[in-house]
Amino acid sequence: MSAASCLLTEDQFLCSICLDVFTDPVSTPCGHNFCKTCITDHWDSSVQCQCPNCKKVFNTRPELQVNTFISEMAAQFRQSAQQEASSSSSSEQQVSKPADVPCDVCTGTKLKALKSCLVCLDSYCETHLEPHLTRSGLKRHQLIDPVENLEGRMCTKHDKLLELFCKNDQTCICMLCTVSDHKLHDVVPLKEEYEGKKAELGKTEAEIQQMIQKRQLKIQEIKHSVELSEEDADREIAGGVQVFTALKESVERSQAELIDTIKEKQRKMEKQAEGFIKELEQEISELKKRSTEVEQLSQSEDHLHLLQSFTSLNAAPPTRDWTQVSVRPPSFEGTVVRAVTQLEETLSKPMKKLRAEAELKRVQQSAVEVTLHTDTLTALREQLKKLRAEVNLKRVQRSAALSEQMKKREETLSEQMKREETLSEQMKKREETLSEQMKKREETLREQLKKLQAEADLKRVQRSAALSEQMKQEETLKKLRAEARAEKGPEVCSPQ
Known part of the structure; x- marks a missing residue:
């Protein structure tokens, strides 16, 4: 058998x-x-x-x-x-995985679906898809690549396939919706709107990539600022060490206090920079995640899924405006000067005390020691003068840089004002041109109205003349008839 x-x-x-x-x-x-x-x-x-x-x-x-x-x-x-x-299905077909669309007809082990039917609203594996490929009645059904939630592709109001997109309401509709709720709306096929939205997603993805690049550059800028700040701090520390190396215990104590002060400022700046970097990295991760979602959506062939997800993924996630954010190195200016001034004041007290004791006790101190103290103070004063000169120079340089920036901003504003003036002049010219055109049109219309009125008056005169002529003819006919009757009257009466 x-x-x-x-x-x-x-x-x-x-x-x-x-x-x-x-x-x-x-x-x-x-x-x-x-x-x-x-x-x-x-x-x-x-x-x-x-x-x-x-x-x-x-x-x-x-x-x-x-x-x-x-x-x-x-x-x-x-x-x-x-x-x-x-x-054949057990040997050739693949068992449905969690990421695949399963066959809706398979019982037991669900096989991977090859196609989804928009008429039957079911997905079929290779075996159960065979009737749709062989039977004439089922061949007319529309098959697409396997997708989930086929019921979501049907109009909830008319139970018809969602195959159009209303641009006025930004929603997917069926054919019957075009004659009811969306009548006279701008309606296009899903594929046409899909292509447009896909192109917009590409632009959005490019913008997100640019935002990521800007934030990466901002991270490099902040790190560079941190490095420069560290260099400045090291230089300040080295200068302070050079100043206080010749001093004894009080000088060393002042040196330690100076180092702690500078490092504390640096730590605060680094903490602020780390906070900015952490926030930027978090925004980058969110942007990369959105970029991946946009890329996956742009590569999707599912028109409905793309259009339904377009609104939530078309724009970049909310981020902070980093254009005005920058990490400014802490100002170390005056730190060493204040420490040295304080040290000078601290050292001046012992000097006064020593001199008072010398005068009271009349003890002759060593000239070398006096010379040593005098030379030390002189050296400190010279170093203070140098530091003050450097501080003044930096201030002058910064003020010059600020003035340069102000000049550039003023130039930019003046250019913008010139552009606005040019635009206003163009608008005035356009308004004048439009007013002249309106005047010409009014004059033309008035002339046409005058011609029409003259023609109407002429026709009225002609009609009145024709009517008067008809009246005259009718009166003439009446007279002739009356005369004819008068002539016939005597003729009829004569035989009697």
Whole structure:
């Protein structure tokens, strides 16, 4: 039987009415076979009993004979076809993964769907997709790549396929919506709007990439500022160390205090910089995430999914405006000067005390020590002068830089003012041109009105002249008739 079934094809066991394998096959008196339900329903809906194949008409409904041979062969063929389908599907088809769209017809192990039907609202694997590829009734169904949530592709109001996009309301609609709620709206096919939105997503992705690059450059700028600040701090520390190395315990104590002060300022600046960097890195991660989502959405072939997700992904996520944000190195100016001044004041007290004791005790101190103290103070004073000169120089340089920036800003503002003046002049010229055109049009319309009025007056005069002429003719006719009657009157009366 298996060898015989190999020689048989599916067409030999198809009912000509339902185009499916026979179910309860029966034979008509003319010898043709049909499903019992199919031929019964066909005759119930027809006026006369007629064979669908040979068109033979039966005066009375004939008795149907069960065809056991075809019934057994059809059952065996159906069983063998199912076995072949199951074996081929198990060997060739892939089992549905969590990221794949599963077949809605498979029972037990769900296979990966190859297509989704927009008419049946189901997804099919290779085996269950076969009827849509072979049967004429199902071939007309619209198949797309497998997608989930097919019910979401139907209009909730009209239960029709969402295949249009309303630009006025920015929503997907069906054909019936165009004659009801969206009548006279600007409506385009989904694919056309999909292409436009996909292009906009590409622009959005490019903008996000530019934002990422700007923030990466800002991080480099902040890190560079930190490095420069560290260099400045090191230089200040080294200068302070050089100043206080020659001093004794009080000088060393002042040196330590100076170092702590400078480092504390640096730590505060670094903490601020680290906060900015952390915030920038967080924004970059969010932008990269949005970029990935936009890239995935732009590569999606699912029109509806793209349009539904377009509003939420078209714009970049909210970020901070970093154009005016910068990390300014802490000002170390005056730190060393204040420390040295304080040290000088601290040292001046012992000097006064020593001199007072020398005067009181009249003890002659060593000239070398006095010279040493004097030389030390002189050296400190010279260093203070140098530091003050450097501070003044830096202030002058900064003021010059600020003045230069102010000049540039003033030039930019003046250019903007000139542009605005140019635009205002252009607007005035346009207004004058429009007013002249309006005047010319008014004059033309007035001339046309005058011509029309003159023509109307002329027609009225002509009509009145014609009417007066008709009146004269009618009066003349009346007179002639009266004269004719007067002449006929005596002639009629004379024979009497």
